[in-house]
Amino acid sequence: QKEVEQNSGPLSVPEGAIASLNCTYSDRVSQSFFWYRQYSGKSPELIMSIYSNGDKEDGRFTAQLNKASQYVSLLIRDSQPSDSATYLCAVNRGADGLTFGKGTHLIIQP
Amino acid sequence: DTGVSQDPRHKITKRGQNVTFRCDPISEHNRLYWYRQTLGQGPEFLTYFQNEAQLEKSRLLSDRFSAERPKGSFSTLEIQRTEQGDSAMYLCASSLGLAVDTQYFGPGTRLTVL
Numbered sequence: 001q002k003e004v005e006q007n008s009g010p011l012s013v014p015e016g017a018i019a020s021l022n023c024t025y026s027d028r029v030s031q032s033f034f035w036y037r038q039y040s041g042k043s044p045e046l047i048m049s050i051y052s053n054g055d056k057e058d059g060r061f062t063a064q065l066n067k068a069s070q071y072v073s074l075l076i077r078d079s080q081p082s083d084s085a086t087y088l089c090a091v092n093r094g095a096d097g098l099t100f101g102k103g104t105h106l107i108i109q110p
Numbered sequence: 111d112t113g114v115s116q117d118p119r120h121k122i123t124k125r126g127q128n129v130t131f132r133c134d135p136i137s138e139h140n141r142l143y144w145y146r147q148t149l150g151q152g153p154e155f156l157t158y159f160q161n162e163a164q165l166e167k168s169r170l171l172s173d174r175f176s177a178e179r180p181k182g183s184f185s186t187l188e189i190q191r192t193e194q195g196d197s198a199m200y201l202c203a204s205s206l207g208l209a210v211d212t213q214y215f216g217p218g219t220r221l222t223v224l
Contacts, residue, residue, distance in 0.1 A: 004152075032210050043201055043215040044153065051210060088152050095211050096166055097143060098203075100152030 002027040006089050006101035014109050019076040021104050023089030026070065030091040033065055035074045038086045038103065047087070048074065079108045112136060114216030116202050122222045123192055130188045131219045135204030142185050143213060144177055145201040146170065153201055159185060160207065192223045 003026040013019040021035075032051055036044035048063040050056045050072070056063045062075040072091075076083055086103040115134045123129050135142045140161050145153035156175070157167045161182035171177075174192075179185040189196055199220050203213040 008150075032212075034212070036215075043199075043218045046212065046214060049212050090152070094209055095141065095160075095205075095207070097145075097155030097158055097168065098153070098213060099155065102150065102152050 002030075002091075002099045004089055004091055004099050004101035006087075006104050008102055009105040010107050011104055012107045012109055013079050015079060015081060017079055019079045019083065019106055019108070021074040021076075021087050021089075021106065023072045023074075023101055024070055025072070025089075025091045025099075027091065027093070027099070028070065029093050030070075031094045032092050033063070033072045034090040034098065035061075035063060035072075036088040036090060036100075038088055040086075044088055076106075081108050081110050084108045114202055114204050114214055116200075116216040116219050118219055119217060120220050120222075122224065124224050125192060125194060127192055128188065128190045129192060129221065130186050131200055131202075131221075132184055132186050133202030133204075133216060134184045135202070136214060138206065139204035139214075140182065140207040141205045141211065141213075142179055143203040143205070144185070144187050145203065147199045147201055147218075148197075156187075189221075192221075194223050197221055197223045 035047045050063040064073045088103045089101040090098040143158040144156040147153040159179040202216045205211040
C-alpha cells in the first residue's frame with residue numbers, strides 16, 4: 001500500500017526564519033514528488049516538483065529529495081505570514097494518481 | 111482564466127439524491143483526475159482519464175460513483191443515492207500527459223449531504 005507520512009503540526013515558525021517541512025513515503029517505485037500549499041477552504045496549489053535526488057531551489061523555496069531514505073523535504077526561507085497554510089506532500093509513479101500525506105499545518109508568527 | 115474550472119462550487123443535497131459535478135481541464139491537457147478530500151485529510155485519488163479513456167479507478171470509487179469524459183475534454187462525476195459520508199470536497203486536476211507529469215487543481219466542489 002502506498003503511503004505518505006507527514007507530521008500534522010501545527011509547526012510554528014517566527015517571521016523571517018526558515019520553515020522546514022518533512023515527508024516520508026513507502027512506495028520505492030515513486031518517481032515524482034510534489035509539494036502543494038493549501039489555504040483553508042481552498043484547493044491545493046503547486047509549490048514545487050522534484051524528480052531527482054538532491055536539492056531544487058525556486059525563490060524562497062527549496063525541495064530536497066533522498067530516494068534511498070525515501071524522504072522529501074521543503075524549506076521555506078524568510079518565512080512570511082502569507083506562508084501560513086497547510087503543506088501537502090504528494091508522490092506518484094509518473095502519470096498515475098497522486099498519493100498525498102495528511103499535510104503539515106504551518107503557522108508563521110509575525 | 112485558463113486554469114481548471116469546476117461547477118458547481120457548492121452543492122447541498124439530501125441523502126438519497128443523485129448529484130453530478132463538472133470539470134473543465136486546462137485546454138491543452140489530455141489527462142484529467144478526480145480526488146476527494148475530507149476535513150483534516152489530504153486529497154484521495156478516485157480516478158483518472160487519458161483523453162476519453164478511464165485508465166485507473168481507486169477502491170474508493172464505489173458502484174454509486176461514475177465518471178465520464180465522453181469527448182476527451184470536460185468530465186463529469188456522478189454520485190448516485192448520496193450518503194452523509196459522501197460529504198467532502200471533490201477536486202479535479204489536469205495534466206499535459208507526459209511520462210512524468212504535474213497536476214494542476216481546480217477550485218473544487220464542496221458537497222454537503224444532509
